[in-house]
Amino acid sequence: MTRHEGRLGALAAVDASAAELADRMVDLSVRGLPPGYAGGMFVFTRRGRRGDDGSWTAVPEGRSVRYSAIVALGAAALPADGQRAALAGDTVHDLVGNLVKELPAVTNLGDAALIAWAAAETGHSGLEDALRRLAELEGGLSSGDPVHTVEAAWALAALVAARRGSGDAALDGPLATARERLLTGLRGDRLYRHVIGPASWYRAHVGCFADQVYPLQALARLHAYTGDAEALAAAEQIAAGICEAQGPQGQWWWHYDARTGGVVEGYPVYSVHQLSMAPMALLDLADAGGTSYLKEIALGLHWMTSRPEVDDELIVEELDLTWRKAARDDPKKIVRGVRAVASAINQGSRIGVLDRIYPPLAVDRECRPYELGWLLYAWLFTLPRDTSGTRG
Template identity: 75%
Template sequence: MTRLTRLRSVGPDAADLVDRMVDLSVRGLPPGYADGEFVFTRRGHRGPDGRWTAVPEGRSVRYSAIVALGVATLPEKTQRAALAGDTALDLTGNMIKRLPDITGLGDTALICWAAAETGHSDLGAALARLAEIEDAATGPVYTVEAAWALAALAAVRTAGGAPGLDGRLERSRDRLLAGLGDDRLYRHVIGSAPWYRAHVGCFADQVYPMQSLARLHAAAGGDSEALAAAERIAEGICAAQGSEGQWWWHYDARTGGVVEGYPVYSVHQLSMAPMALLDLADAGGTPYMDAIALGLRWMTSRPETDEELIVEELDLTWRKAARDDPKKVVRGVRAMSTAINRGARVAVLDRMYPPVAVDHECRPYELGWLLYAWLFEGLSQGLSQGLSEGLAG
């Protein structure tokens, strides 16, 4: 049963939306593809006639690697339509060529992950570069990057393994599990952070560890501790989900309470929450299809704004619904107040800074993760392979 079929059983309207968004993503990727990599964003500009255009800005290795993962789920003909004639393998190869100049753990991990899933012949080089960067790293590490590193190694394991992989996989696993510790949810940083925001974790800090721990369980022949941690995170974010389907942004990792809900991001609603929760279900965890469907419905009907977030004429989605708070006052005040007094709200800020703004940009990874979330079907196969290897060992 495909992911879309499972969704249709609980929410036909939500499934129709995903169908529509998959097609939009394929059409929306080529305008952001230039010289073998993706732009950082397509920023909306409104002309005197009221019509929107989307202007490409910058370049992003990270977003290119994420798109490679998403596009790899498509048939080759459709890959070439999404990548202006290239394939996901070509795009991954372009990123691998950049590896000697890349020093970030997250970017390197994503490239390695893409190399594993596209079957690139230079996977060994990508894995070696990831090992170099991890071995040289000292001090705190961002939770998201630690999760991507584990996901990459789990993908290598599912793809057939590599010399020395088991030891690295275990160290990566232990680092991520230690970062959760006794907290209800993940913090933004594994290691020390400034006191006034050390307790805060964003939505991405929950989604990517949940995903990677579920995938570790699938790839490593069963890992009950990893699966239990992924379940803890899923239960936490689903319990905190807004009544209209909002996946909130900042949490108190100690309690699981919401520190600050806004912005609400399109990519969270359409892609990242479904991706991680579906991976958890594929790995034998709790299915949260109703929560996924509710989150999807926010994209077409929401209390924050009547402005459409899905822009068919530009083949993109606007990035987020946010507070009219350009200096991020609410985020800072609530982080500090909850550091001092758990559960503090400073409710007057909701009236001073209502969530009525829309961020008119679209980053390529938003479309890449959408394809990956809904078209990826390899985890159950990886689970079977991993369990067989585990039993054989």
């Protein structure tokens, strides 16, 4: 399959310039990943640093198993030579092998799920170890314990990929449990909350954009594999909600009132949401037989080059990266906190004066590897449909 087919081709039929931008960003991602790869793992971020001459460099910082697993998923969509280009000479098999070795030290459910997902999609022999670690972490949860929505979604996506790839019927039980947890987390609400289960009263009703994207993706994939009608209906509900709330210039807003789908706080607007995460989830829904939102995807892409908030370029070709977000000059996150409390007390309240006090004029100059990893996954992957598997 060439880039003129598949997802990029479908977008080109609707908006040629948006497809051209996405295609260009795929090439930028391949070039931009190696500077953050060292010792078989990716850094946490490449942080912008301005020199005395005014030019910017991007300095690697930290180390991240989570972001490495996401890059593994994205890079797996590349041909062998593309993988070696993106991974400084390594292959995705090498990267997944390094992640499997990290499993004994992994204590986060989401990280274990991402490793299992990557192992499943790449056919790596470490899948059994990854699933065992995921099961151990699941087993450490008591009934009623809160689980972050994003982690619950990744667990479901991992189990769908593992069940489809291995054909192991022993996964049916864990898959059914993960499915029920995620669907239960939505019932009665318009969108997903940040946590499935008990949460702080003033933020219990709030869900971020990631809390919508990853469940949408996991449920669409579940339907594509099993024909699960309830999963598809939930995915359609989330997709319609975020698209109805999309900003007039294509902004994928940050915080929502899960009860109503209204926007609690729009900023920051993240490059990864515009270029990668929204397209990834919405294209998975279309691939699974759901509604196509190509016009909304295109509008979100165009925000990257013609946004009203900041004049600074967010696509930095000379560094092969994107700056992370356009945000309010609000380092203490006052706006987010105040609006969360206000909407908890009075549904729909936003305290509009805060928009004038803290306008969205700041640019966060860093780039995390997962931003480029999801971009590859969004545009080069095509979700297979196979309804011969276990019915959910």
